[in-house]
Amino acid sequence: MNSVHPTAQIIGNVSLGSGNTIGPLAVIIGPVTIGNGNWVGTGCVIGAPPEVRSWAHPADALAPGSGNGIHIGNNNVIREYAQIHQGWHDQTRIGNDVFVMNQSYIAHDCTLEDGATLASSVLLAGHVRIGAGANLGLGTCVHQRRYVGAGAMIGMGSVVTRNVPPFAKAYGNPAKVASANRVGMERAGIPVPTITAVESAYGTTLNEALEDLDGLEGFEEALAAWRIHAQS
Template identity: 50%
Template structure:
């Protein structure tokens, strides 16, 4: 299906759209940016403006076509498909890598994805949640209302961050973290159960999820098994 773009929306040069996207009133998308299919991008959303770095240029990219030079125009933004990006969400372009958002995410009103962040699939970012630059949010993570991520923080797959929490360090896979500073308070049992993991397997995973033991030999649904193994094998110095 064709894209439906409100006449007041502004799309700069270098913006590539897939099919069946909805782009609402007064949205601004600055290139270089590549957006997939079936996204709902609400009123006043801003995608692709420069990262918040005093030393970088701030070109008028909605009027002047970018030349694709990372030193001048930045590394841009890539967004997957079927995301719901609500009113006043902002996504900044990268400074040393492409700011990347996966597919099937839900980004609530006034949330912010900063420069050089990597956001996986099926992520939920609640209203007024804010990331610092260079963060990595893995698949299925959930940031509560008003949560704040320090620069370079890593949030594991399926992790839940409580509302108003300030995250200063890595949060493990399928754990729950709350407070300021945020501390892990338990395992995201509900999230694992919804992915088809039974109680016995969740109990067996507990020590690994809490960082006390290695990954146990358990049987997990195919997509979850792949995700868990990727998290377990991740480089610890990705930043």
């Protein structure tokens, strides 16, 4: 049902669905729930304690139960030496069809929604949320409690210190919205008039842009999620 390399370590309360591949030297420390059809590469560490100074780290670094858990959905790819830490206040959560490239770091209480992509060496601080279908370029760093909206694209080497709205293109240090992700909107089936309006709005200041996008067909769900999570 699952292919687990003999050198991998699965410790404590770890639930595996079916069709998962766990590579050499991977370490998974419960509580962790993993769905179906996931691919975990060499040397990944999933389930280490949250990196919080005040956290009571166990005497045994591989002791299970040190954290509030990790939930990983279905059909995700987690490449070599990526790290996903236990939740601190809540669970750390990975949705479905997420692609996490090598040496990426996902801290405690992060959420990656369905279809998100992290390129190599992306660093997410605690409580970060990455929206569905968002794409973070090589070496991007995201400050704690930031929200990258659905379908957004972040340029390589960017430092995200502010929330990024849905289907925006942003880059730089600090990252700033430069334009709209037209290709992403087309792939998401968003109507052309809405795409045109988003492109125009992202040429203005952010608050004005969001006001102008209310009620646009195909954009309502992403904008509603933005308003919920960007203010939380």
